Amino acid sequence: MWNLPAAVAGWLVPGLGHILSGHTRRGVLLMLCIGGLWLTGLLVGGISVFQSRNADGTIRPWYLGQAVIAPSIAVEYTYDSYRARNENRDPMPGDEEIPYQPAYGRAYEIGTLYAALAGLLNLLAIIDIVYREPIRADHKLPLGAGPPQPHDEQPPGATA
Amino acid sequence: MIGALLAYRPLLDPAPIDRYWLWFLPPLIIVVALVYRTIKSDSLGGLARSAGFLVLQVSVFMVLAAAGLWLLLLLV
Numbered sequence: 225m226w227n228l229p230a231a232v233a234g235w236l237v238p239g240l241g242h243i244l245s246g247h248t249r250r251g252v253l254l255m256l257c258i259g260g261l262w263l264t265g266l267l268v269g270g271i272s273v274f275q276s277r278n279a280d281g282t283i284r285p286w287y288l289g290q291a292v293i294a295p296s297i298a299v300e301y302t303y304d305s306y307r308a309r310n311e312n313r314d315p316m317p318g319d320e321e322i323p324y325q326p327a328y329g330r331a332y333e334i335g336t337l338y339a340a341l342a343g344l345l346n347l348l349a350i351i352d353i354v355y356r357e358p359i360r361a362d363h364k365l366p367l368g369a370g371p372p373q374p375h376d377e378q379p380p381g382a383t384a
Numbered sequence: 385m386i387g388a389l390l391a392y393r394p395l396l397d398p399a400p401i402d403r404y405w406l407w408f409l410p411p412l413i414i415v416v417a418l419v420y421r422t423i424k425s426d427s428l429g430g431l432a433r434s435a436g437f438l439v440l441q442v443s444v445f446m447v448l449a450a451a452g453l454w455l456l457l458l459l460v
Contacts, residue, residue: 249428250422250423253422254419254422254423257415257422258415258419261411261412261415264408268399269398270395270396270397323396324393324396324397327398329402331401331402331405332398333405334405334408335398341412341415341416345416345419348420349423352423
């Protein structure tokens with residue numbers, strides 16, 4: 225059966241779906257790797273790497289990858305609201321208020337690449353948790369399996 | 385460099401990495417290998433070794449691809 229609540233949790237915070245399904249170590253690893261990659265992209269490129277549209281109004285393909293992590297949408301909304309206050313253009317030297325610096329060159333490329341790759345890796349993690357069997361917290365057994373039996377604990381070769 | 389770092393506002397401004405951008409590529413290989421192995425492996429026991437092997441495979445393939453393209457460029 226599809227584990228859709230875990231998939232939504234994984235979209236909101238990378239790895240959270242695995243943690244909620246009982247795969248704690250796997251979830252923490254995914255959270256550190258994917259979250260770290262996304263945060264590094266944001267720190268390197270700044271908020272201007274999260275653009276949903278190009279200057280001509282067409283959808284920016286990189287954003288489709290970035291949006292597989294939900295916080296990207298919040299960052300893009302913040303960036304968009306800054307631009308809306310500035311007549312839909314990036315701030316220029318000499319403007320009264322410069323709330324952010326737009327990224328160009330390598331910082332733009334690396335920031336965009338990191339955030340988009342984090343989104344695509346999160347897509348893999350989401351697909352994984354949709355099909356992965358949840359683990360019950362009390363016995364660490366797949367849901368639907370019965371309680372542990374005495375013979376489960378016996379060493380190999382021992383007779384009942 | 386110091387001036388650029390002092391003026392840097394995290395999350396709002398791009399970081400001054402223009403001279404160091406190549407150092408940002410190896411972590412991508414490591415994270416891709418770690419995430420791939422975390423998802424694909426049944427057990428996380430030998431994760432470090434299997435992810436390390438995948439990092440090595442990807443790196444070698446990238447170097448070979450770069451060398452091949454460089455040779456192609458010399459020939460054409």
